[in-house]
Every structure is written in structure tokens, then in C-alpha cells.
Amino acid sequence: xxxxxxxxxxxxxxxxxxxxxxxxxxxxxxxxxxxxxxxxxxxxxxxxxxxxxxxxxxxxxxxxxxxxxxxxxxxxxxxxxxxxxxxxxxxxxxxxxxxxxxxxxxxxxxxxxxxxxxxxxxxxxxxxxxxxxxxxxxxxxxxxxxxxxxxxxxxxxxxxxxxxxxxxxxxxxxxxxxxxxxxxxxxxxxxxxxxxxxxxxxxxxxxxxxxxxxxxxxxxxxxxxxxxxxxxxxxxxxxxxxxxxxxxxxxxxxxxxxxxxxxxxxxxxxxxxxxxxxxxxxxxxxxxxxxxxxxxxxxxxxxxxxxxxxxxxxxxxxxxxxxxxxxxxxxxxxxxxxxxxxxxxxxxxxxxxxxxxxxxxxxxxxxxxxxxxxxxxxxxxxxxxxxxxxxxxxxxxxxxxxxxxxxxxxxxxxxxxxxxxxxxxxxxxxxxxxxxxxxxxxxxxxxxxxxxxxxxxxxxxxxxxxxxxxxxxxxxxxxxxxxxxxxxxxxxxxxxxxxxxxxxxxxxxxxxxxxxxxxxxxxxxxxxxxxxxxxxxxxxxxxxxxxxxxxxxxxxxxxxxxxxxxxxxxxxxxxxxxxxxxxxxxxxxxxxxxxxxxxxxxxxxxxxxxxxxxxxxxxxxxxxxxxxxx
Numbered sequence: 001x002x003x004x005x006x007x008x009x010x011x012x013x014x015x016x017x018x019x020x021x022x023x024x025x026x027x028x029x030x031x032x033x034x035x036x037x038x039x040x041x042x043x044x045x046x047x048x049x050x051x052x053x054x055x056x057x058x059x060x061x062x063x064x065x066x067x068x069x070x071x072x073x074x075x076x077x078x079x080x081x082x083x084x085x086x087x088x089x090x091x092x093x094x095x096x097x098x099x100x101x102x103x104x105x106x107x108x109x110x111x112x113x114x115x116x117x118x119x120x121x122x123x124x125x126x127x128x129x130x131x132x133x134x135x136x137x138x139x140x141x142x143x144x145x146x147x148x149x150x151x152x153x154x155x156x157x158x159x160x161x162x163x164x165x166x167x168x169x170x171x172x173x174x175x176x177x178x179x180x181x182x183x184x185x186x187x188x189x190x191x192x193x194x195x196x197x198x199x200x201x202x203x204x205x206x207x208x209x210x211x212x213x214x215x216x217x218x219x220x221x222x223x224x225x226x227x228x229x230x231x232x233x234x235x236x237x238x239x240x241x242x243x244x245x246x247x248x249x250x251x252x253x254x255x256x257x258x259x260x261x262x263x264x265x266x267x268x269x270x271x272x273x274x275x276x277x278x279x280x281x282x283x284x285x286x287x288x289x290x291x292x293x294x295x296x297x298x299x300x301x302x303x304x305x306x307x308x309x310x311x312x313x314x315x316x317x318x319x320x321x322x323x324x325x326x327x328x329x330x331x332x333x334x335x336x337x338x339x340x341x342x343x344x345x346x347x348x349x350x351x352x353x354x355x356x357x358x359x360x361x362x363x364x365x366x367x368x369x370x371x372x373x374x375x376x377x378x379x380x381x382x383x384x385x386x387x388x389x390x391x392x393x394x395x396x397x398x399x400x401x402x403x404x405x406x407x408x409x410x411x412x413x414x415x416x417x418x419x420x421x422x423x424x425x426x427x428x429x430x431x432x433x434x435x436x437x438x439x440x441x442x443x444x445x446x447x448x449x450x451x452x453x454x455x456x457x458x459x460x461x462x463x464x465x466x467x468x469x470x471x472x473x474x475x476x477x478x479x480x481x482x483x484x485x486x487x488x489x490x491x492x493x494x495x496x497x498x499x500x501x502x503x504x505x506x507x508x509x510x511x512x513x514x515x516x517x518x519x520x521x522x523x524x525x526x527x528x529x530x531x532x533x534x535x536x537x538x539x540x541x542x543x544x545x546x547x548x549x550x551x552x553x554x555x556x557x558x559x560x561x562x563x564x565x566x567x568x569x570x571x572x573x574x575x576x577x578x579x580x581x582x583x584x585x586x587x588x589x590x591x592x593x594x595x596x597x598x599x600x601x602x603x604x605x606x607x608x609x610x611x612x613x614x615x616x617x618x619x620x621x622x623x624x625x626x627x628x629x630x
Contacts, residue, residue, distance in 0.1 A: 005050050013130025013147055014044035020150040024157060024293035027553050028332040032326060033158055043130065047193060048143055051132040066504075067109035097128065141473060145393050152293055158333050160299045161289070165625045171293035171356070172258035174363040175238070175399025177319065177597065179246035179265040182363075183399035185225065186254055187350070189235040193256045196226040196241050203251035203261060215239065223252070234343045234391060238398040245540035247272050261361045263318065265415040269464020271587060277315040279416040282315070282362075284580035285323035285369065285473065285518025286549030288331065289352060292577055298353055304551030304578035305354035307604040312362055315582050318415065320362055321422075323518035323548070324369025324473035326396070329388070331371065341388040342372075347393045364509075366396040367422045368409060369473035369519060378431045385427075404452050410445075412456060417585050418467040419478065421456045422512045424449065425473050427428040432485045437492050444491040457501040461511055466614050467593035468505060470498075472517045475546045477567045482559035487519070499542065503530045506540025510617030514596060518548035523579050523600055525570035525610055539615035543570075545598050547581040592617060 002010075016039040023032040121136035126143050133139040168189055175183035188196055202218035202614040223241045244250065247266045253259040263274065271277040291299045308320070327345035335341060370377040373388040385559065389409075397403075400411035401422070412423040423442035428446025435442045445453060457468060470476075478489030488495045502513040526544045554576055573579075582599040593613040600608045 002052075005046055005053070009043065009046040009050050009131055010129045011583065012039050015039040015517075016043055016130075016147055018106060020154055023332070024089075025553075026292075026556055028157060028288070028291060028293075030330070030332050030334075033154055033332065036151060036154050038608075040148065043147060044144070047132060050483065051140060059342050063113040063522070065111040065113070067111075067454060069107045069511050080277060101304060107474060135372045153293060155544070156299070157290070157293050159335075161272065161344075161348055162335070164348055164351065165322040165344055166300075166301055166351035169347050169351040170256055170258070170385055171350050172252070172254045172256075172260065173350075173359045173399075174252075174262045176365050176401040177262050177264055177363050178415070179267055180242065180244050181264055182244060182250065182252070182264065184223075184239045184241065184254075185236060185395065185399045186239060186256075187234070187236045187256075188226075188229055188256050190256070192227065194227060195238075195255075196229075198223040198225070198252065198257040199254075199554070200241050200250050200252045203249050204244075205249070216310055217251075220253070233394045234347070236394045238396070247274055250272065253257065260359070262585075265318065268414050268416070269462050270416060272318070273584070275318075277586065278316070279418065279585040280315055280317045281514050281583055282317045282320045282580055283323060283545070283583060284320070284550040285545050286325040286371075286521060286552045288328045288549075288552045289295075289348060291552055300348050300352040302349070302352045302354045302551045304549070305352065305358040307578050307601065308362070308550075308580060309354070309357040310604060311360075311582075311601065315581065316337055317362060318455060320364045321420075321471065321516065322366045322550075323516065324363055324367050325371040325548075325552075326366060326553075328371045329373075330375055333464060337384050337387060337389040342388050343391040343394075346391045350395070365411075365422075366450065367397075367411075367471055367473050368392060368424055368425060368426055370486070373426060376432065376483070377426050378429050378486075380429075405448070408449070408450065410449050412452075414462070414465060415628070417465055418469050419456070419461055419465055420469045420471060421453060422471040423453065423473070429491070432490050437485070437490050440493050442491055442493065444488060445493050453498060454501050457498075457505055457513070464587075466511055466587065467596060468502075468511060468513045469583075470502075470513065470515045472515060474519045475517045475522065475524075475542050476515045477528075477546070478568060479526060479562055479567045480520055480522075480526065480560050482555075482557075502528075502542045503536040503540040506530075506542075506615045507536050509539075510613045512594070512596065513542045513610065514583075514612075515542060515544040516581075517544060517546040520546060520559070521549045521552060522560060522572070522574040523547050523576075523581075523602070523608075524572045525598070527568040527570055528566065529568060537615070543612055544584075545581055545600075545610075547579050547600065549577065550580055551578050553577065571608055573600065573602065573608060578603050 019032055019036045019039060020090055022489045025038060045172060121133045121137050121139055126133045126139050130143055156550060170188050170190065172184055172186045175185055184198065186196060199220045200223050201220045224239055226237050229235045229237055241252065244264050246264055248264050249261060251259060251261050271279050289302050290297055327349060329342055329345050372392055373385060396471060401411045404410050404412050409427060410424045413420050423445060425444055428449055429444045430442045475487045478484060480487055484490065505511055505513050524546050528542040529538060530540050554574060558574060560572050579600065579602050584597045584599065585594060587594050593616065595611060595613055597609060597611045599606055
């Protein structure tokens with residue numbers, strides 16, 4: 001029967017392994033490291049006690065020899081024992097008989113022989129349970145070493161990023177690119193490189209035939225110089241290259257040995273001829289370096305970026321629309337609250353060995369979400385907000401599209417066949433639990449941003465612009481049931497106001513509305529059909545594609561399901577540590593409607609696609625439009 005120490009050793013070893021596996025491979029939650037450390041401490045103590053009390057020998061044989069030796073009940077001289085005198089005979093008769101019986105009983109000689117043998121090392125049992133091997137010091141050291149190695153892996157995931165402050169990282173990346181301008185962010189902490197010169201040139205590839213092509217490069221032109229960089233902006237500086245030609249390929253070069261390529265957007269309302277008249281962009285969210293944890297990978301490796309890099313040549317994407325959680329400052333453990341802590345997190349992503357190939361020919365533009373500040377942030381501009389947005393502005397918004405209003409962090413732009421509104425769902429939101437989910441006073445966007453969104457949806461788009469794309473860092477659907485107070489499910493009144501404005505777009509016809517979101521570490525496509533018997537036709541249905549993570553954990557439990565006819569599930573694909581979407585817009589020559597195709601990639605492979613079209617551009621109400629919608 002196992003002893004109490006055996007039970008404690010096995011249970012603590014099992015708990016240590018289970019907690020570590022969940023932490024390293026599933027969810028790097030901040031509650032797990034203390035559990036891992038506690039289980040490890042209990043395990044080490046019980047292991048040592050067990051090692052000291054465990055005998056290396058076991059009984060292999062146990063023999064008992066019994067010898068019966070009878071004794072004669074006479075005196076040594078052969079005579080029977082003398083009896084008491086006749087005077088006392090009557091008084092001692094009973095005791096004499098008892099004595100006689102005792103004298104007549106035989107004597108037993110018992111001899112036990114125990115044969116001991118050395119125990120088997122029980123290698124498999126030792127490795128499975130964590131118990132010390134009864135005979136092998138080597139295997140005992142192996143099993144405790146393996147368990148302690150798991151603890152070191154957990155410590156590395158928590159604190160390993162401190163090994164790479166990345167203060168010396170130098171890079172250049174492309175941000176927002178219009179049909180005539182391109183924003184370039186440059187970071188150079190080495191002041192001996194100053195001044196930094198930025199140049200650009202045309203870099204077309206002329207195709208003579210399917211088999212022959214050759215570069216058609218222009219002469220280099222100056223885009224400006226940077227004379228001063230300081231810690232005030234963490235040694236970053238945005239440069240705008242102007243007077244560019246639409247639908248053209250350019251190369252930029254920086255004197256600190258960085259270069260890259262970008263394609264200018266087609267004119268508003270047109271499709272890019274260089275991409276076979278298909279307008280494509282990518283979307284995803286959520287990055288955590290080296291997760292799931294791999295001890296043989298670089299601490300700053302980001303596998304999801306590698307998947308994107310492999311797809312860039314085929315997809316010919318114009319840009320990546322990243323929907324928040326570019327950093328996880330509070331996962332698995334917050335290591336500070338000052339601006340430098342947040343800056344270090346951004347530097348580490350840009351210092352990742354997977355970043356340069358993923359950005360060399362792909363512009364990135366960004367929206368803000370909670371983990372750039374703190375989990376489920378709903379405290380407006382209080383607390384750590386200003387420390388958090390310091391690097392957010394330096395590294396991200398400085399090369400984003402222009403903000404809708406000066407000083408705000410929501411953005412608008414129009415490119416090719418689509419107009420985009422990039423919401424800020426963190427800065428202005430009401431606290432999640434201060435009011436019911438359908439309270440009229442509860443806001444996600446704040447009054448000014450809500451006004452801007454509604455104006456964006458009401459405005460008439462230029463000729464050829466067929467889609468309005470709403471960007472929300474958190475899901476618009478209420479079908480996610482876990483922690484849905486952090487999503488639009490916690491702000492249903494304002495959601496309904498925005499949704500009705502979206503349906504109005506479909507009622508006017510000719511332009512479709514799509515919502516892109518992230519945050520949930522799962523994928524779901526959801527349709528929002530207008531109510532039955534309402535003024536809106538079914539063709540006004542709004543579609544949402546929520547895609548994440550690019551490189552992070554996914555939930556092992558299912559958290560999304562449909563409960564009514566307001567939010568209709570089209571597809572739910574939760575599994576996969578890396579997910580990104582490709583949105584492709586085409587205008588078929590023989591059709592009055594535009595086609596939007598969403599392609600989902602999971603762990604580098606295309607897993608699903610879906611096609612929608614714009615509502616018919618017809619006058620009238622619901623039934624007449626629905627008859628021609630398809």
C-alpha cells in the first residue's frame with residue numbers, strides 16, 4: 001500500500017506537469033506560475049523524503065523452519081518426580097496434574113530465513129509518477145531533473161523576454177500607403193548613423209511574356225533626412241514619401257542599411273491592374289512571441305508571421321490590417337507600468353527574427369485593443385493609459401492613416417473599391433459592469449466617435465467604391481458567451497444604433513457593409529439580417545468576420561454559439577494557434593455587383609472561404625431588391 005509521502009509525491013508531480021503543459025501550450029494565464037512554483041516546492045520536498053526512506057531491496061523469499069522437541073517428564077535419575085507428602089496430597093492434587101501436563105508439552109524451535117534481492121529500477125514507473133527509482137540514482141535524478149526543467153521553461157516564458165530589451169533594434173517599416181503617398185517608420189538608436197537619409201525609386205517588373213520579365217527601375221530620389229533622434233520618441237521617426245504614382249511599385253532605402261518595397265493604391269474606385277484587378281488585404285490580431293512555447297525557438301520568434309510571409313507572394317496583399325493586441329504587456333505577468341515597459345514590448349516584436357520578412361513588402365496599419373494597455377480595459381484615459389499609448393503613438397499611429405479628428409485615435413481612409421473606418425473601442429467606452437448591457441447611456445465609442453461612425457455610414461461614396469469596412473478590435477456579435485461583457489454584447493443599445501445605420505446602407509443599395517474584428521483567439525463568421533417585416537431588405541444583411549490569433553493560444557473549450565435569429569452563425573472554427581484572413585474584392589465585368597471573398601488561413605493552410613455580394617443598386621423596398629439579390 002502506498003505511503004502518504006508516495007501519494008504526495010505523485011500528486012504534486014502530476015499537478016506540476018499538468019499546470020506547466022497548460023501554461024506553455026494552451027493558456028499563459030497569470031494564475032498558473034504560482035501554482036507551478038507551489039507544486040514544484042511540494043514535489044521536491046516529498047521527493048527527497050521519499051528518496052531517504054526508499055529501500056533498494058525487496059523480499060524475494062521467506063522460509064520458516066519449525067522443529068518440535070519433546071521432553072521426558074522424569075527426573076534425570078529416571079525416577080518420576082517426587083510427590084508431596086501424603087498429608088498435603090489432597091490439597092495439591094489439582095496443581096500437580098497441571099504441572100504434569102506442562103512438563104509433557106513439546107518445545108518448538110522456529111528459525112526464519114529471509115532472502116533479499118535488489119529491486120528493479122522501475123524506469124517507466126519512475127518517469128510516469130515522478131517517484132524516485134528504488135535502485136537507480138541516475139533515473140531518480142533524471143525524473144526530478146525533467147520536472148525541474150518544466151519549471152525552468154515556465155520561468156523562461158515569464159521572464160525570458162527580459163533577456164532581450166532590444167534597445168539596439170534598428171528597423172524601417174511601411175505603414176499607410178495611399179495612391180500618392182507612403183508612410184515609413186524608422187527606428188535608429190545609434191546616433192553615429194545620423195543623419196539618416198531616406199530615398200526611393202520606381203521598382204516595376206516589366207513582363208514581356210509569361211516566360212520573360214525584367215526589372216524596370218527608376219533613379220533614386222530623396223525623401224528627406226533625419227538629423228535628430230532621441231529617447232523622447234524611443235528613437236523613432238515617421239517619414240512620408242509624397243508625389244507617388246497610383247498602382248505603382250516602389251523601393252525605399254534608408255542609409256542605416258534598411259530597404260523594402262510597397263505598392264501604391266489604385267485610384268479611388270478602381271482595382272489594381274498589377275494584381276489582376278483584385279484588391280486584397282489581410283486581417284488578424286493578437287501576437288505573443290514564442291507561444292505556444294518552444295524551448296528550441298528564439299524567445300522572440302512569432303510563428304504566425306512566418307505563415308504570412310509564405311503567403312505574401314501569392315496573395316499580393318495591399319496591406320495588413322492588424323486589429324489589436326500587437327503586444328501582451330500583462331501576459332503572462334506584468335513586469336512594469338511605466339512607458340519603458342510598454343516600449344520594450346513593442347521593440348521585442350519588431351526585433352523578432354520573423355518580423356523583417358513579414359514586413360519587407362507588406363505595409364501594416366493598426367487599431368488599439370486592451371492588451372496594449374491592460375486586460376479588458378474600460379477605464380478611459382486614467383491609470384496606465386498614458387504610459388501605454390506613448391509607444392502606441394510612436395510605433396503605430398505615427399504611420400497610420402490620418403485620424404478622423406486631430407488628437408483622436410480612430411481613423412478613416414478610402415482605397416480602391418473600399419472605404420474603411422477604424423474604431424477605437426477602448427479610449428471612450430463606459431465601464432463594462434456599471435450599467436445593464438442595453439442601457440441607453442452606456443457607450444462603446446463615445447458620443448463624438450459614434451457621430452463620426454454614423455456619418456461615415458450615411459455618406460455617399462465615390463463612384464466605384466462598393467464596400468464600407470468597419471474595423472472593430474472586439475467582436476460585434478453577441479454570440480461569444482465567455483466574457484462577452486467586454487465585446488459589443490455588453491453595449492447592445494449602441495450596437496443597435498450602429499447596426500441600423502449599416503442596414504440603411506443596404507437599403508440605399510449598391511454598397512455592402514462588412515465588419516472585421518479580432519480579440520477572441522477563435523474564428524467566426526456571423527450574419528446580421530434585418531428584422532422580418534422591417535423596412536430593410538434581406539440584401540442589407542451585414543456580415544462580420546472575426547479572426548484571431550495571428551500567433552497566440554486558442555481556447556480548448558467552445559465559447560461561441562447562436563441563441564437567436566439576430567446573430568446568425570455562418571461558420572465557427574476555434575482551433576489553431578495562427579489564423580489570418582485575406583479579403584479579396586473584385587468587380588466582375590458582366591455584373592453590376594461587387595464580389596467580396598473572405599479566405600481563412602489556419603496554421604498556414606487555407607481552411608475556409610465565403611463569398612458575398614453588394615446589395616442590388618435598385619430603388620424601392622425590401623421584396624423588390626431581394627428578388628434580384630444573390
